[in-house]
Amino acid sequence: MRWNPLWAVRNAGWVARFLANSAASRLEPRATALHGLIGASARLHREWIVKAGAGHRIRETGWLRAWRSDAVASAKQEQAMLADYGIASELLDRQAISALEPDIVPVYKTGLLHTETTSVDSPGAVVKAYALMFAGAGGEVRQAEIKAIMPAGDRWRVVLAGGEISARHVVVALGPWSADILRPLGYRVPLAFERGYHREFKPNPARSLRRPIYDIDGGFIMTPMEQGIRVTSGVELTDRDAPSSFAQLDQVVPLARGVAEFGDPVGEAWRGSRPTLPDSLPMIGPVPRHAGLWLAFGNQHIGFTTGPATGAAIAAMIGGTPPSYDVVPFAPGRYIS
Numbered sequence: 001m002r003w004n005p006l007w008a009v010r011n012a013g014w015v016a017r018f019l020a021n022s023a024a025s026r027l028e029p030r031a032t033a034l035h036g037l038i039g040a041s042a043r044l045h046r047e048w049i050v051k052a053g054a055g056h057r058i059r060e061t062g063w064l065r066a067w068r069s070d071a072v073a074s075a076k077q078e079q080a081m082l083a084d085y086g087i088a089s090e091l092l093d094r095q096a097i098s099a100l101e102p103d104i105v106p107v108y109k110t111g112l113l114h115t116e117t118t119s120v121d122s123p124g125a126v127v128k129a130y131a132l133m134f135a136g137a138g139g140e141v142r143q144a145e146i147k148a149i150m151p152a153g154d155r156w157r158v159v160l161a162g163g164e165i166s167a168r169h170v171v172v173a174l175g176p177w178s179a180d181i182l183r184p185l186g187y188r189v190p191l192a193f194e195r196g197y198h199r200e201f202k203p204n205p206a207r208s209l210r211r212p213i214y215d216i217d218g219g220f221i222m223t224p225m226e227q228g229i230r231v232t233s234g235v236e237l238t239d240r241d242a243p244s245s246f247a248q249l250d251q252v253v254p255l256a257r258g259v260a261e262f263g264d265p266v267g268e269a270w271r272g273s274r275p276t277l278p279d280s281l282p283m284i285g286p287v288p289r290h291a292g293l294w295l296a297f298g299n300q301h302i303g304f305t306t307g308p309a310t311g312a313a314i315a316a317m318i319g320g321t322p323p324s325y326d327v328v329p330f331a332p333g334r335y336i337s
Contacts, residue, residue, distance in 0.1 A: 002248060004238035014190050017278035026279075033281055033329035035085045037306050040325045042118065044308035049120075052129035057226075061211040063117035066097065066108040068217040075112045088115045103207040104259050108215075119212050122226040123304045146174070149181060149293070156292055169318050171294045173311075176240050176273040178297040187287065187336045193273040194235040194301050195242075197249040200228045202263035209260050220252035222260055229262040235301065240273045276300040277335060284313050284330035288337050294318065295332045 008015050021030070049058050067075065072091070079089050092100070092111035100113065120126050131141050145161035149170055158165040172178050179189040203209070203224065212223035221232045233248035246269055256262075275298050277283065282298035296314050299306050313323035313330075 001234055002236045004236070004242065007238045007242075011192065014192050014278055017190070018192070018280075021279045029329065030279060030281060031081075031085065033326065034306075035087075036325035037282075037284075037309050037330070038302070040309035040312070040323075041306045044312060045118070048130055048133065048308065049126060052126070052133040054126050054129040057120045057122060057126055059119050059121065059211070061119070063114040063119065064092075064097070064100065064211055064213045065112045065114070066213055066215055067110040068107055068215070069109060071110045071216070075110050078112055082114070089113060090115055101210055101213070103261070104209065104213075107259055119223065121224065125226065127304070146181065148184060151185075151290060151293075154291070167292075169292045169294065171296055171314055173296040175297055175303070176275040178275060178295070182287075182295075182336075185287075185290065185293075189283075190278055190335055191298065192237060192276050192278075193240045194276045195238060195240075195271050195273050196235050196301060197233045197244070197246055197269060197271045198230055199249060199253070199269040200225060200230045200266045202266055203228045204261045204263065207261040213259070215252075215255065215259065218252060218255040219248075220256060222256045228266045229256075229260060231256045235274075244271055274299075274301045274303065279334075281330055282306070282310060283332040283335070284310055284327050285317065285332055288333045 020026070046058070049055055065075075065078070075091055079091055082089050090096075090113045092113055094106055094109050097108050097111045098104075098106050100111075135141055144163075147159040147161060149172070150157045150159065152166065154168070156167050156170045158167065158170060172181060174181060176191070176193050179187075179191040182189055209222065209224045209229055212221060214221045219234050223230050223232075231249070231253055233252050236245065236248065249269060277298045277300075280300055282300075283295040285295065287293045287295060294314050294317070296310050299310060309323075309325065313325070313327050316323045317327070
């Protein structure tokens with residue numbers, strides 16, 4: 001993780017709360033909450049991706065956390081924590097890692113394979129397939145610039161760049177821009193941004209990568225995608241719209257090349273500004289003071305992972321039925337009033 005010192009000074013309150021939530025005593029309730037959200041989302045992903053005709057994109061190959069150092073004790077500690085939540089994993093030595101990934105350079109001494117974790121080769125393509133499925137079921141997908149949301153009696157006015165929409169219920173799910181649309185209503189959301197950098201490279205079909213690998217010591221992730229090998233850096237905490245700094249990515253790409261064989265870049269490097277609250281849990285639920293206004297954002301860097309159950313919970317609450325998991329830890333009222 002990289003911090004912008006000036007940003008940290010301007011946001012000292014957020015930083016203090018973030019660090020407080022990192023204490024070991026606060027880990028269990030947050031992990032329990034995320035476990036419920038992630039589990040519910042995984043079940044929906046597996047159901048929806050088949051219905052949407054994108055089942056070929058899902059891979060049940062697991063997620064490998066790998067250490068270049070002799071980190072058996074750390075891996076065992078993590079394995080025990082995962083087991084507490086019913087999450088299966090396998091402890092691997094160098095030979096076992098090579099059996100899983102025979103085409104990579106054997107630089108890793110210790111590995112922990114999350115055996116039940118799935119991945120996809122194109123999150124964007126999967127989301128597009130979901131949108132087509134929604135439209136096919138009678139839904140309408142529209143794109144427009146949203147200027148404001150305003151209460152109007154027992155309804156809401158959504159003011160667009162070219163008109164407006166009237167609705168009984170409005171869900172704010174604008175990611176890193178969510179706090180902006182809520183500020184005129186008197187809500188001050190302590191939102192920060194975990195900016196992450198990505199780049200894809202041409203694969204070598206003769207020396208393939210079979211699953212996502214998190215290089216713990218190197219501080220990067222590499223994963224096989226539809227267009228090639230994607231390399232991602234650690235997060236950068238700074239202003240949402242600050243100029244891009246690709247230093248982290250530039251630093252780890254040579255490390256990744258020392259593990260997997262890949263060629264020239266495919267397209268340009270890019271970054272995302274993932275919306276993050278101090279406890280790393282999203283806001284899922286109604287706002288405290290306005291009936292019919294719902295929040296669904298703050299899913300940090302696991303937005304694709306947790307999106308389905310976030311939306312399903314909002315739909316259930318609007319319909320007056322209980323969600324499939326405990327949403328109390330995600331209540332917006334923990335930070336806004």
